[in-house]
Amino acid sequence: MGKGQVTKEHIIRQSAGLFNTKGYAGTSLSEIIERCQVRKGGIYNHFENKDEIALAAFDYSFAQLKNLLSEAIATRSTPADKLLAICDVYVMLIEQDVCEGGCPILNTAVENDDGHPLLKQRAQLAMTELMTALGKMIREGIELHEFRKEVDVEAACSVIIALVEGGLMQSKLFDDSRYIRHCTDQVRAYIKGSLVI
Template sequence: MAFIPKSETTRTFIIETTADLFNKKGYAGTSVTDMEKVTGLTKGSIYGNFENKEDVALAAFDYNLDRLRKVIQNAVDLCDTSTDKLLAHVTVYYTKTTNHGGCPMQNTAVEADDTHEELRLKAASGLMMWKKDLMAIINKGIRENEFKADTDPGKTALIIIALIEGGILVGKATKNYVHMDTIFDAAKATIRQICI
């Protein structure tokens, strides 16, 4: 049996090349053959660097989530106001989630809610990080008198998340992106309603 090096470079390569695959096909829909095909590596090479398919899927989820969060943060960093920072979240999801198979939190949560607890927990954690990010922006907007003082940051953040994720779900399921536009417009209206 040939020696298979467990290098960080190889692990990173496997994660990056399987990330879109897992995001598009899900954990159950992704086979070892699929992973071999996209990486160009053998099963032995893949499992020489990961314990099993689940280990690859968990790492791919982390990569997908980190990639999405960086895109959002880059867009937010370009904004001056708290309003624009919140609107940037909507814009990024509207324009970027069609890349790489969609929102990794939604894709994973829908598939794993009753079938894979560890992946479900990762999706839940990602959503709660997003909620925390939105709440920080909303709290800053309240402190700087940009948002109404009686705004509930937690409730508002969850409504924004629900509208964004719901818009994506309805748009993808119906293949009618007018529905998605309508729901994303509601997310933008929610943001504008808290402005002073």
């Protein structure tokens, strides 16, 4: 990997934490320069503007989240256990700050629902990818006769996402992990009570 690519990836990694913590509007180019310890020209050698950095930073943060989810799911064997592993990741996001700033989808969606259309679109695509992966796990559970055949897959995905993301938002807002724990407990109860045969 060339020096230029190393610098570009460094800028993306360092910016990701800023954007995911402070948001697009709250992150200035001067903060990016200071955190990355590069000159302004060094930024513009790799990115046309702040928008380009923000989009690359979101992609990086979302890739981090996907890796955390993939690693957690890989250690589980049944669809129900895989869904439960997702709860563990969301608790880790709060209690261990494994992804600086928390969930990039939630943070980007909240800030850009009426703001930055490209970032909103990125968050929509990321959420769609997450929902698709959840749906695949639920369908697998139905096929394996672990989950009820009458389960509405889309509704189940919505419930799980709403609970974990809502719990994450409350925990971030109040700096208290009990909210994510309450919500993940409800996800566990939902999986065992409404999905599992």
